[in-house]
Amino acid sequence: MTGYAGDLSPQDAWKLLQADPAAVLVDVRSRPEWSFVGVPDLSSIGKKPVLVSWQHWGVGPQGPAMTPNATFAQDLAGAGVAPGAPVIFLCRSGARSRAAAIAVTQLGYARAYNLTGGFEGSHDSSRHRGRVDGWKAAGLPWGQD
Numbered sequence: 001m002t003g004y005a006g007d008l009s010p011q012d013a014w015k016l017l018q019a020d021p022a023a024v025l026v027d028v029r030s031r032p033e034w035s036f037v038g039v040p041d042l043s044s045i046g047k048k049p050v051l052v053s054w055q056h057w058g059v060g061p062q063g064p065a066m067t068p069n070a071t072f073a074q075d076l077a078g079a080g081v082a083p084g085a086p087v088i089f090l091c092r093s094g095a096r097s098r099a100a101a102i103a104v105t106q107l108g109y110a111r112a113y114n115l116t117g118g119f120e121g122s123h124d125s126s127r128h129r130g131r132v133d134g135w136k137a138a139g140l141p142w143g144q145d
Contacts, residue, residue, distance in 0.1 A: 038144035
């Protein structure tokens with residue numbers, strides 16, 4: 001752990017979200033992931049996840065590609081995420097969310113955390129996600145459009 005407040009297990013993230021009214025969960029995946037894979041459901045604790053993509057899907061000269069969201073910090077601030085609040089970043093498996101936590105820490109968000117395992121976690125022996133680690137595997141609430 002360097003450059004951000006640290007990693008939280010899904011269970012510890014859930015406890016923080018429940019205990020601290022200022023704590024925020026920021027899902028940094030892409031719009032298709034939110035729509036087709038699902039999002040954490042925080043309604044039982046009176047919250048909603050903040051949905052701000054760290055990267056956007058696009059088509060480049062080599063075909064489909066992810067490009068950095070140049071307005072990520074502005075989007076985060078625009079969604080009301082305050083630099084003093086505990087902010088838990090989540091992506092599919094923990095890589096994009098870790099990068100987001102590091103980036104916002106450099107912008108003054110002193111309590112930026114990465115959720116280990118992300119929403120879907122690692123592949124299992126059948127190459128399926130959502131069963132080994134992460135938000136879904138922890139049995140935490142989520143919904144799908």
